[in-house]
Amino acid sequence: MATKFPINVTQAIVSPVGPRQPVSPGRPVRQAILSRAKRERGATAVQMLVILVPVAFGLIGFAVDLGMLYSAKSELQAAANAMALAAAQRLIGTDAATGAATLASQSTIETGTGFGNRYNFNANPVGQTTGSLTSVAPEPSFYAAVADARGGDNSTTVGGSAARHVTVSLTGEASLLFWSFLPLATERKTTIAARAVAGISAPLCTACGIEPYAIAAPDATDPVNFGFVPNIKYSFTYLCSGNPIPPLLAPGVQRVDYLLLNRLDPNALIFTDESSQVYRDLAGGLPGSTITTQACFTMNNPELVWANATPGACNALRVQPLVTAGLCGLDSRFESTTSASCTGIAEVDTLATIYPPDPDVLDYDIYTDYTGTGRRIITIPIVDVLTATNTMTVLGFRQFLISPTLGGTNISTNDTFGRFVAMYVGSVAPVRQGRFNGCQQAAGPGKVVLHQ
Amino acid sequence: MLVEAVLFIPIVLALLIGTVELAKLTYTYHSLQKVMYSLARYVGTQQGVNFCDENDPMLVAAKNFALTGQTDTAENPSVAGLTPGMFQIRIERVDPATQQLSICDCSAIGCDASQGGLPPDFIVVSLTNGYTVRPVFLGFSVDPFPLRPSVRVPYGGT
Numbered sequence: 001m002a003t004k005f006p007i008n009v010t011q012a013i014v015s016p017v018g019p020r021q022p023v024s025p026g027r028p029v030r031q032a033i034l035s036r037a038k039r040e041r042g043a044t045a046v047q048m049l050v051i052l053v054p055v056a057f058g059l060i061g062f063a064v065d066l067g068m069l070y071s072a073k074s075e076l077q078a079a080a081n082a083m084a085l086a087a088a089q090r091l092i093g094t095d096a097a098t099g100a101a102t103l104a105s106q107s108t109i110e111t112g113t114g115f116g117n118r119y120n121f122n123a124n125p126v127g128q129t130t131g132s133l134t135s136v137a138p139e140p141s142f143y144a145a146v147a148d149a150r151g152g153d154n155s156t157t158v159g160g161s162a163a164r165h166v167t168v169s170l171t172g173e174a175s176l177l178f179w180s181f182l183p184l185a186t187e188r189k190t191t192i193a194a195r196a197v198a199g200i201s202a203p204l205c206t207a208c209g210i211e212p213y214a215i216a217a218p219d220a221t222d223p224v225n226f227g228f229v230p231n232i233k234y235s236f237t238y239l240c241s242g243n244p245i246p247p248l249l250a251p252g253v254q255r256v257d258y259l260l261l262n263r264l265d266p267n268a269l270i271f272t273d274e275s276s277q278v279y280r281d282l283a284g285g286l287p288g289s290t291i292t293t294q295a296c297f298t299m300n301n302p303e304l305v306w307a308n309a310t311p312g313a314c315n316a317l318r319v320q321p322l323v324t325a326g327l328c329g330l331d332s333r334f335e336s337t338t339s340a341s342c343t344g345i346a347e348v349d350t351l352a353t354i355y356p357p358d359p360d361v362l363d364y365d366i367y368t369d370y371t372g373t374g375r376r377i378i379t380i381p382i383v384d385v386l387t388a389t390n391t392m393t394v395l396g397f398r399q400f401l402i403s404p405t406l407g408g409t410n411i412s413t414n415d416t417f418g419r420f421v422a423m424y425v426g427s428v429a430p431v432r433q434g435r436f437n438g439c440q441q442a443a444g445p446g447k448v449v450l451h452q
Numbered sequence: 453m454l455v456e457a458v459l460f461i462p463i464v465l466a467l468l469i470g471t472v473e474l475a476k477l478t479y480t481y482h483s484l485q486k487v488m489y490s491l492a493r494y495v496g497t498q499q500g501v502n503f504c505d506e507n508d509p510m511l512v513a514a515k516n517f518a519l520t521g522q523t524d525t526a527e528n529p530s531v532a533g534l535t536p537g538m539f540q541i542r543i544e545r546v547d548p549a550t551q552q553l554s555i556c557d558c559s560a561i562g563c564d565a566s567q568g569g570l571p572p573d574f575i576v577v578s579l580t581n582g583y584t585v586r587p588v589f590l591g592f593s594v595d596p597f598p599l600r601p602s603v604r605v606p607y608g609g610t
Contacts, residue, residue, distance in 0.1 A: 053463060060471045067475055071482040078489045078603055086574070086606040103551050107574065108604050113553055115542060115576040117604050121481055178471075198609075208499060270568050284570060288500030290510070295499060353561045354568050359548050373548055432608060433499050448609030 061178020069192055072120045072174045076135075076194040079117035079126045080168045081450055082108040084198035087140045087166040088448045091200060093428030095160040096371040102139050105168060109137060119172050126170060133189060135172035142166050146451055149197045161368040161428075165199030165451070197451040200430045203444030207397045208296035209285040209432030210379040212261040213326070214303060216386040217395055223442035226382050226398060228424040231366055233403055238323050238418030239386055240314035246417040250406040251363060257386055260309040260326055265294055273346035274308060275325040282329030283355040285379070285432060292435075297381045299439045302391035310388050319418040327413040330402055330420060333375045334361045334410040341414035361409040367401055367425045376402045377429050378422065379445055396444050399425050466590055473587045477599075483531045484583055485601040491518035491539065492577040492605040502565035503543045503572065504558035515539055531583070540580040543572035544604075571607050578602035 086108050087101035109126040110116045117126055124130045127137030142163035143149035148156035149165035171193045180188045215236075219227025228234070235252025239259050248255055263281055264274055271280055280287055289295035297303070305311075309322040318324075321344060328342035332355040342348055360372030370376070379399045383392035400422035405412045411420045427445045434447045495501055495514040502508040513523035515536040520529055526536050543563045545556040556563035556572045563569045582598025 053467070056464070057467055060467060061474075064471050064475045064478065067478040067482070071478055071485065074482060075485055075601075078485070078605075082603070082605045085609050089606055089608055104546070104606070107546060107551065107553055108606070110553065113544075115544075115553075115578075115602060115604055118602070121599075122485075122601055201610075270566065280568065287568075288498075288565070288571065290500060350560055351568070354570060356548075430609070433497075433610075450610070 058178055058180075062176075065176050065178050068121075068177070069174055069190065072172065073192045073194060075117070075119035075122065076126065076170050076172050076192055077196070079109060079119060080170045080194040080196035081198070082117055083137070083140065083168040083170075084166050084196035085448060085450060087168070088198040088200065089430060090374075091142070091163050091166065091430070092374045092377065093161050093368065093425065094370045095368045097161065098142050098159055098163050100373070101142070101163070101166060105140050105166075106137075120174050124172065126172065133173040133175065135170070137168075137170050140166045140168045143199075146197070146199055149199060150452065152195070165197060167195065167197050169193065169195045195452075198448060199451060201446035201449040202436065203427065203441045204397070204431065204434035204446055205437040205439035205441075206292065206296050206298040206435040207379060207381075207431045207445060208292070208434050209288065210297060210381070210397060211285055212263045212281050212297075212306075213258045213378070213380040214261050214305075214383045214386060214392055214394075215256050215258045215380060217382045217384065218256075220384060220395060225424070225426060225443075226396065228398065228426075230424055230426050233421050233423045234400070236418075236420050236422055238319045239311040239388065240316070240319075240417065241311065242313045242315060244314060246314060246419065249412075249415070249417075249419040249421055251403060252419075252421040258380075259311065259386055259388060259392075260306040260323060261297075261381065261392075262304045262306045263294065264306060265289075271347060271351070274306075275322060275345040276347050276351060278306070278309075278322050278325040279329040279332075279342075279345050279348065279351050282326040282378075283332040283351065284329075288433075296434070297394055297397070298437065299394050299396060299441070301394055303381065303383065303394060304391060305388045314417070318416040323418040324413060327411060327415065327418060327420060329355075330378075331411050331413050333358050333402060334404060339410075339413040361404055363403050363406070364401075364423070367423055367428070370401060374429050377425065378402060379429070379431050396441055397427075397431070399427060399429060399445060401425050462590075470589055473589060477585060477587060480531065480583070480585060481599045481601060484534070484579070484599055485603070487518045487529075487531060487534065488577045488579075488601045488603040489605075491515060491541075492575055492603045494518060495541070495577075496575055496605045496607050497610050500565060501571070503541060503575070504564040504569075505566060511541070512536070534583065538579050538581070538583070540578050542576040542578070543607075544574040544576065546573045574604055574606055576602060576604045 083105035087105040090101035090104045111125050141157050143165045144158045144162045146165050149167050173189045217226035233252045234256045235248040236258050237246045239257040286295045325345050338352045358372040358375035381394045382396050403421040430448045431445045498510045501510045516526045517523045543556040544553045558564040560567040563572045582600040584596045584598050586596045587594045
């Protein structure tokens with residue numbers, strides 16, 4: 001049913017274009033409109049096409065533009081996250097660490113292989129100019145505290161050994177396909193940005209992929225260093241009883257006894273011999289496994305000595321073969337050749353090819369001078385009392401830099417007391433994996449985490 | 453009026469359908485990119501993954517998780533038609549001397565965990581042949597083309 005409008009309403013429905021047609025009172029509105037429409041047939045279509053289509057096209061399309069920008073932003077964020085994570089993994093507390101971290105972060109966006117992270121439908125490389133679109137990937141910024149990293153204040157950046165967290169900020173231009181159809185548009189592109197913060201986490205309660213050596217804390221009440229002194233070289237000596245007390249191994253200046261903790265894997269599918277297993281554990285840390293008790297150590301958990309590596313008398317001719325196998329594993333961090341004393345290890349030739357040596361095998365008096373990849377850093381459990389006859393309780397984890405035997409570029413695997421030298425470095429490097437199980441500790445190694 | 457409508461409606465329809473198709477493409481690509489990133493980060497934070505074995509339980513779980521949010525099924529993926537077999541995971545290692553990335557082969561000195569190989573330094577997740585889309589524009593089908601999202605992340609950390 002057609003609506004009858006009052007006359008004042010009918011008069012209001014007029015076009016600004018063309019002369020007004022007199023409308024007699026009471027004349028049906030519909031008729032008036034139809035009459036006018038007939039007269040102006042075609043004009044509206046042109047108006048609509050000229051005015052409405054670009055505007056509608058621009059507005060509808062801008063929604064698509066926003067979607068594309070959101071997608072590009074997501075890709076740029078993924079690239080920033082990868083850069084920050086890669087950089088954080090290289091923060092090992094040395095002067096050279098930030099340089100290595102910068103290189104690692106840039107590896108994620110390299111274009112040589114064709115697999116680097118890109119944005120804009122995976123079309124534009126990050127940090128480069130493609131056509132009219134420019135992306136900028138500045139070098140990461142490094143911070144000592146996570147709060148500073150989150151804040152991103154340039155005045156709080158640190159370099160080298162103090163760096164614990166990293167911030168990556170990326171920008172990239174993206175095209176606006178539809179926005180430019182709108183009359184108010186002045187740019188055919190816009191800049192999107194992404195920022196990521198990664199770093200080393202709080203101390204872990206469960207540390208995975210670490211080395212199964214145990215040492216006793218000289219001072220269990222010291223929450224930071226357990227009584228160890230940073231940059232002091234300790235002569236690690238396999239626990240033994242009686243006399244003579246093994247002498248210090250140079251360049252070590254203090255003796256610390258150690259034991260091999262039990263991580264025998266009876267279900268191992270490869271390198272089943274326990275000498276091979278010990279070699280692997282000390283050459284690269286405990287191999288990754290879904291079984292936490294096999295691949296990790298947890299604070300406050302009881303641990304036992306490796307059954308076939310029980311300590312003997314100090315006046316015995318030499319330590320047990322498994323202890324030597326551990327030294328051979330450590331030595332793989334210095335050289336790829338196998339020492340004569342290591343040839344008894346099952347499949348040692350294969351094992352020796354798996355673990356690459358550290359590029360830096362020099363002896364240092366200050367840890368921050370070390371320029372290697374971190375291969376020489378070991379993370380080991382600190383226990384309450386070192387004993388082969390009872391359980392030991394893990395108090396925490398600390399890190400040491402293995403030093404070459406004085407004057408050399410490797411360690412002596414045939415040492416009769418199972419000795420090697422390592423410098424205490426604290427909790428500088430991230431461990432491979434770990435968990436926070438609610439334990440409370442003031443210091444200790446963390447793992448790499450993405451803060452934001 | 454009718455002539456105007458005949459002239460105008462197809463244009464408006466073309467605009468609407470065209471933008472919807474473009475939006476659909478964007479949404480599909482964004483979803484795929486999220487799937488790639490989820491898979492890369494999930495698998496990059498696991499220990500003991502054997503990248504050289506397609507049937508490695510952790511790899512299978514990671515692919516399922518990226519597809520469906522659950523580790524035990526690949527049914528009803530977030531992107532229709534995406535299957536675990538379409539994923540390509542490239543494992544890479546950095547040469548410490550040159551800092552160049554190269555593919556880590558499946559051997560003992562490479563990244564084959566079943567032979568004792570060490571984990572890779574980086575992983576790249578992409579789709580082997582891309583994800584083929586066929587936009588339809590007013591009844592006309594555009595030639596199918598693949599969307600190729602790709603994500604590289606470092607292995608390790610959380």
